[in-house]
Amino acid sequence: MHLAGPSQFADALLVQYHALMDETTTALASAIGARVKHERQSRRWTLDQLAEAAGVSRRMVVNVEQGAANPSVGTLLKISDALGIGLPTLVQPVQAKPVKVTVQGEGAALWSGEFGGRGVLVAGTEPPDVMELWDWTLGPGDQHVSEQHTPGTKELVHVLRGTVTVQVADQMVTLQVGDAVAFSGDLPHSYANHDAESARFSLAVFEPGVGKGGGTRAGSGAGAQQSGVGDV
Numbered sequence: 001m002h003l004a005g006p007s008q009f010a011d012a013l014l015v016q017y018h019a020l021m022d023e024t025t026t027a028l029a030s031a032i033g034a035r036v037k038h039e040r041q042s043r044r045w046t047l048d049q050l051a052e053a054a055g056v057s058r059r060m061v062v063n064v065e066q067g068a069a070n071p072s073v074g075t076l077l078k079i080s081d082a083l084g085i086g087l088p089t090l091v092q093p094v095q096a097k098p099v100k101v102t103v104q105g106e107g108a109a110l111w112s113g114e115f116g117g118r119g120v121l122v123a124g125t126e127p128p129d130v131m132e133l134w135d136w137t138l139g140p141g142d143q144h145v146s147e148q149h150t151p152g153t154k155e156l157v158h159v160l161r162g163t164v165t166v167q168v169a170d171q172m173v174t175l176q177v178g179d180a181v182a183f184s185g186d187l188p189h190s191y192a193n194h195d196a197e198s199a200r201f202s203l204a205v206f207e208p209g210v211g212k213g214g215g216t217r218a219g220s221g222a223g224a225q226q227s228g229v230g231d232v
Contacts, residue, residue, distance in 0.1 A: 012052035026067070028091070028108055032076065033067040035090055040085045073119075082085045086210045088124020088132055107135060115139030116198070127210040134203040138164065138193035145190040153185030154206040162199030166193045175201075183223075 003057065035158055040050050040061075047065075051058040053119060055078055057103040064071055064079065071079075080090040091108040102122045111119030116139035138144070158180040163173075165174045167190045168183045175181060183189065193199040 025109075029070075030067040032091055033065045033152050035092065036044075036061070036079060036083070037065040039085055043083070050079070050082060054078040076110070081210065084127060084210065086124065086127045086132075086207065088121065088130060089126050091121060111144065113139055113142035113144065115142045117142035117144070117193070117202075119144065122222045128208070130210045132203075132205040132207070133230035134205070136191065136203055138162075138191065138199045140193060140196050140198060143190060143192040146185075146188070148187050148189075149185040149205075150207065150209075151186050152171050152208045155183055155185040155189070156202075156204040157191070158202045160200045160202060162193060162197050163195045164199050164201050164224075165194055166190070167192070 013199050036050075040047075045053075047058050047061050051061045054061070056075055060071065060075065062078070064075075076090060077087055080087045083090075091110070100123070107120035109118055109120045111117075120135045121132060122135050125131045125215035138143075157164065157175065159175045159177055161177060163174060163176055165172060166181055166183070167173075169187045169189070173181055185207075191201070191203075
Protein backbone atom coordinates (compact mmCIF):
# COMPACT_ATOMS: atom_id res chain seq x y z
CA MET A 1 0.00 0.00 0.00
CA HIS A 2 1.32 3.42 -0.97
CA LEU A 3 0.81 6.22 1.54
CA ALA A 4 0.57 9.78 0.25
CA GLY A 5 3.31 12.07 1.44
CA PRO A 6 2.73 15.45 3.14
CA SER A 7 3.03 17.36 -0.12
CA GLN A 8 0.50 15.13 -1.88
CA PHE A 9 -1.92 15.48 1.03
CA ALA A 10 -1.53 19.26 0.96
CA ASP A 11 -2.14 19.31 -2.81
CA ALA A 12 -5.33 17.28 -2.33
CA LEU A 13 -6.58 19.70 0.32
CA LEU A 14 -5.81 22.65 -1.97
CA VAL A 15 -7.82 21.10 -4.81
CA GLN A 16 -10.76 20.54 -2.44
CA TYR A 17 -10.50 24.13 -1.20
CA HIS A 18 -10.57 25.63 -4.69
CA ALA A 19 -13.50 23.39 -5.66
CA LEU A 20 -15.44 24.57 -2.60
CA MET A 21 -14.63 28.22 -3.33
CA ASP A 22 -15.73 27.84 -6.97
CA GLU A 23 -19.02 26.32 -5.78
CA THR A 24 -19.55 29.12 -3.27
CA THR A 25 -18.78 31.80 -5.85
CA THR A 26 -21.17 30.24 -8.37
CA ALA A 27 -23.96 30.08 -5.78
CA LEU A 28 -23.43 33.72 -4.82
CA ALA A 29 -23.44 34.88 -8.45
CA SER A 30 -26.66 32.92 -9.04
CA ALA A 31 -28.34 34.45 -5.97
CA ILE A 32 -27.34 37.97 -7.03
CA GLY A 33 -28.63 37.33 -10.55
CA ALA A 34 -31.99 36.12 -9.27
CA ARG A 35 -32.35 39.17 -7.04
CA VAL A 36 -31.46 41.63 -9.83
CA LYS A 37 -33.93 40.01 -12.22
CA HIS A 38 -36.67 39.96 -9.55
CA GLU A 39 -36.18 43.63 -8.70
CA ARG A 40 -36.00 44.70 -12.35
CA GLN A 41 -39.14 42.81 -13.34
CA SER A 42 -41.06 44.05 -10.28
CA ARG A 43 -40.45 47.59 -11.60
CA ARG A 44 -41.41 46.54 -15.14
CA TRP A 45 -38.03 47.71 -16.38
CA THR A 46 -36.42 46.39 -19.51
CA LEU A 47 -32.80 45.31 -19.56
CA ASP A 48 -31.96 48.51 -21.42
CA GLN A 49 -33.68 50.67 -18.80
CA LEU A 50 -31.72 49.09 -15.94
CA ALA A 51 -28.48 49.34 -17.89
CA GLU A 52 -29.05 53.03 -18.57
CA ALA A 53 -30.03 53.78 -14.97
CA ALA A 54 -26.97 51.95 -13.62
CA GLY A 55 -24.54 53.28 -16.18
CA VAL A 56 -23.44 49.81 -17.31
CA SER A 57 -23.81 47.91 -20.55
CA ARG A 58 -26.89 45.84 -21.41
CA ARG A 59 -24.61 42.82 -21.81
CA MET A 60 -23.37 43.27 -18.25
CA VAL A 61 -26.94 43.29 -16.89
CA VAL A 62 -27.74 40.14 -18.88
CA ASN A 63 -24.62 38.38 -17.60
CA VAL A 64 -25.31 39.40 -14.00
CA GLU A 65 -28.90 38.14 -14.16
CA GLN A 66 -27.72 34.85 -15.64
CA GLY A 67 -25.07 34.46 -12.95
CA ALA A 68 -22.45 34.31 -15.68
CA ALA A 69 -20.69 37.61 -14.99
CA ASN A 70 -17.65 38.37 -12.85
CA PRO A 71 -18.69 41.91 -11.85
CA SER A 72 -16.66 44.12 -9.56
CA VAL A 73 -18.32 45.34 -6.39
CA GLY A 74 -18.40 48.78 -8.02
CA THR A 75 -20.66 47.37 -10.75
CA LEU A 76 -22.90 45.67 -8.20
CA LEU A 77 -23.18 48.95 -6.33
CA LYS A 78 -24.25 50.81 -9.46
CA ILE A 79 -26.94 48.20 -10.13
CA SER A 80 -28.18 48.10 -6.52
CA ASP A 81 -28.33 51.90 -6.39
CA ALA A 82 -30.20 52.09 -9.70
CA LEU A 83 -32.74 49.65 -8.27
CA GLY A 84 -32.82 51.62 -5.02
CA ILE A 85 -32.24 48.57 -2.80
CA GLY A 86 -28.65 48.83 -1.54
CA LEU A 87 -25.90 46.24 -1.66
CA PRO A 88 -26.98 44.17 1.41
CA THR A 89 -30.39 43.52 -0.15
CA LEU A 90 -28.79 42.65 -3.48
CA VAL A 91 -26.91 39.68 -2.01
CA GLN A 92 -29.87 38.30 -0.03
CA PRO A 93 -32.26 35.64 -1.33
CA VAL A 94 -35.46 37.02 -2.85
CA GLN A 95 -37.55 35.53 -0.03
CA ALA A 96 -35.64 37.16 2.84
CA LYS A 97 -36.92 36.61 6.40
CA PRO A 98 -37.65 39.44 8.88
CA VAL A 99 -34.77 38.19 11.05
CA LYS A 100 -31.71 37.31 9.02
CA VAL A 101 -28.96 35.36 10.75
CA THR A 102 -25.67 35.01 8.88
CA VAL A 103 -23.96 31.85 10.10
CA GLN A 104 -20.16 31.96 10.20
CA GLY A 105 -18.82 31.25 6.74
CA GLU A 106 -22.04 32.20 4.93
CA GLY A 107 -21.36 35.91 4.36
CA ALA A 108 -21.08 37.29 0.83
CA ALA A 109 -17.37 37.38 -0.03
CA LEU A 110 -17.28 40.34 -2.44
CA TRP A 111 -13.59 41.30 -2.43
CA SER A 112 -10.35 39.36 -2.58
CA GLY A 113 -6.88 40.81 -2.14
CA GLU A 114 -3.70 40.02 -4.00
CA PHE A 115 -2.13 38.52 -0.87
CA GLY A 116 -5.00 36.53 0.59
CA GLY A 117 -7.26 39.23 2.01
CA ARG A 118 -11.06 39.04 1.82
CA GLY A 119 -13.93 41.45 2.27
CA VAL A 120 -17.10 39.67 3.42
CA LEU A 121 -20.45 41.40 3.76
CA VAL A 122 -21.97 39.64 6.77
CA ALA A 123 -25.07 41.73 7.47
CA GLY A 124 -27.01 44.74 6.26
CA THR A 125 -30.28 46.63 6.43
CA GLU A 126 -32.74 47.63 3.75
CA PRO A 127 -33.02 51.13 2.25
CA PRO A 128 -33.45 54.00 2.45
CA ASP A 129 -30.89 54.28 5.27
CA VAL A 130 -28.58 51.32 4.74
CA MET A 131 -26.14 49.88 7.25
CA GLU A 132 -23.49 47.44 6.02
CA LEU A 133 -21.41 45.25 8.33
CA TRP A 134 -18.21 43.78 6.85
CA ASP A 135 -15.62 41.29 8.07
CA TRP A 136 -12.29 42.20 6.47
CA THR A 137 -8.94 40.43 6.41
CA LEU A 138 -5.80 41.86 4.81
CA GLY A 139 -2.84 39.67 4.00
CA PRO A 140 0.68 41.07 4.44
CA GLY A 141 0.98 43.77 1.77
CA ASP A 142 -2.74 43.87 0.91
CA GLN A 143 -4.33 47.25 0.26
CA HIS A 144 -7.85 48.24 -0.61
CA VAL A 145 -8.41 51.66 -2.21
CA SER A 146 -11.88 53.16 -2.35
CA GLU A 147 -13.21 56.24 -4.08
CA GLN A 148 -15.44 58.61 -2.15
CA HIS A 149 -19.07 57.58 -1.68
CA THR A 150 -22.24 59.63 -1.77
CA PRO A 151 -22.47 62.60 0.64
CA GLY A 152 -23.38 61.62 4.18
CA THR A 153 -21.75 58.18 4.10
CA LYS A 154 -19.98 57.28 7.37
CA GLU A 155 -17.58 54.45 8.11
CA LEU A 156 -16.37 52.81 11.32
CA VAL A 157 -13.31 50.54 11.52
CA HIS A 158 -12.45 48.36 14.53
CA VAL A 159 -9.21 46.34 14.40
CA LEU A 160 -9.46 42.76 15.67
CA ARG A 161 -6.03 41.42 14.67
CA GLY A 162 -2.75 42.86 13.45
CA THR A 163 -2.18 46.44 12.32
CA VAL A 164 -4.30 48.37 9.84
CA THR A 165 -3.34 51.68 8.22
CA VAL A 166 -6.32 53.81 7.25
CA GLN A 167 -5.88 56.81 4.98
CA VAL A 168 -8.69 59.34 4.52
CA ALA A 169 -7.89 62.09 2.01
CA ASP A 170 -4.49 63.41 3.21
CA GLN A 171 -4.72 62.04 6.75
CA MET A 172 -3.21 58.66 7.67
CA VAL A 173 -3.66 56.72 10.94
CA THR A 174 -2.22 53.38 12.03
CA LEU A 175 -4.48 51.26 14.21
CA GLN A 176 -3.48 48.44 16.55
CA VAL A 177 -5.68 45.67 17.99
CA GLY A 178 -8.62 47.23 19.82
CA ASP A 179 -8.25 50.62 18.13
CA ALA A 180 -11.13 52.12 16.16
CA VAL A 181 -11.65 55.06 13.84
CA ALA A 182 -14.67 56.89 12.43
CA PHE A 183 -14.56 58.96 9.25
CA SER A 184 -16.59 60.36 6.39
CA GLY A 185 -16.88 57.87 3.55
CA ASP A 186 -17.51 60.65 1.04
CA LEU A 187 -13.73 61.25 0.95
CA PRO A 188 -11.21 59.03 -0.87
CA HIS A 189 -9.94 56.41 1.56
CA SER A 190 -8.00 53.17 1.83
CA TYR A 191 -7.15 50.34 4.21
CA ALA A 192 -3.71 48.68 4.14
CA ASN A 193 -1.64 46.11 5.99
CA HIS A 194 2.05 46.97 5.90
CA ASP A 195 3.09 44.32 8.45
CA ALA A 196 4.37 40.78 7.94
CA GLU A 197 1.32 39.25 9.66
CA SER A 198 -2.29 39.21 8.48
CA ALA A 199 -4.76 41.75 9.84
CA ARG A 200 -8.50 41.62 10.47
CA PHE A 201 -11.05 44.35 11.14
CA SER A 202 -14.77 44.96 11.28
CA LEU A 203 -16.15 47.67 9.02
CA ALA A 204 -19.53 49.34 9.41
CA VAL A 205 -20.82 51.60 6.62
CA PHE A 206 -23.82 53.92 6.94
CA GLU A 207 -25.33 55.14 3.66
CA PRO A 208 -28.34 57.46 3.99
CA GLY A 209 -31.03 57.85 1.36
CA VAL A 210 -30.08 54.94 -0.90
CA GLY A 211 -32.27 54.96 -4.00
CA LYS A 212 -33.68 58.43 -3.36
CA GLY A 213 -31.19 60.49 -5.32
CA GLY A 214 -31.42 58.60 -8.58
CA GLY A 215 -27.64 58.57 -8.97
CA THR A 216 -25.01 55.92 -8.53
CA ARG A 217 -22.09 55.62 -6.18
CA ALA A 218 -18.45 55.29 -7.09
CA GLY A 219 -18.00 52.67 -4.41
CA SER A 220 -19.09 51.37 -1.02
CA GLY A 221 -17.53 49.76 2.01
CA ALA A 222 -15.99 47.41 -0.48
CA GLY A 223 -15.18 50.18 -2.96
CA ALA A 224 -14.80 50.13 -6.70
CA GLN A 225 -11.14 49.25 -7.14
CA GLN A 226 -11.02 45.56 -6.30
CA SER A 227 -11.50 42.03 -7.51
CA GLY A 228 -14.99 40.90 -8.50
CA VAL A 229 -17.25 38.22 -7.06
CA GLY A 230 -15.67 35.49 -9.18
CA ASP A 231 -12.19 36.38 -8.00
CA VAL A 232 -12.77 35.44 -4.36
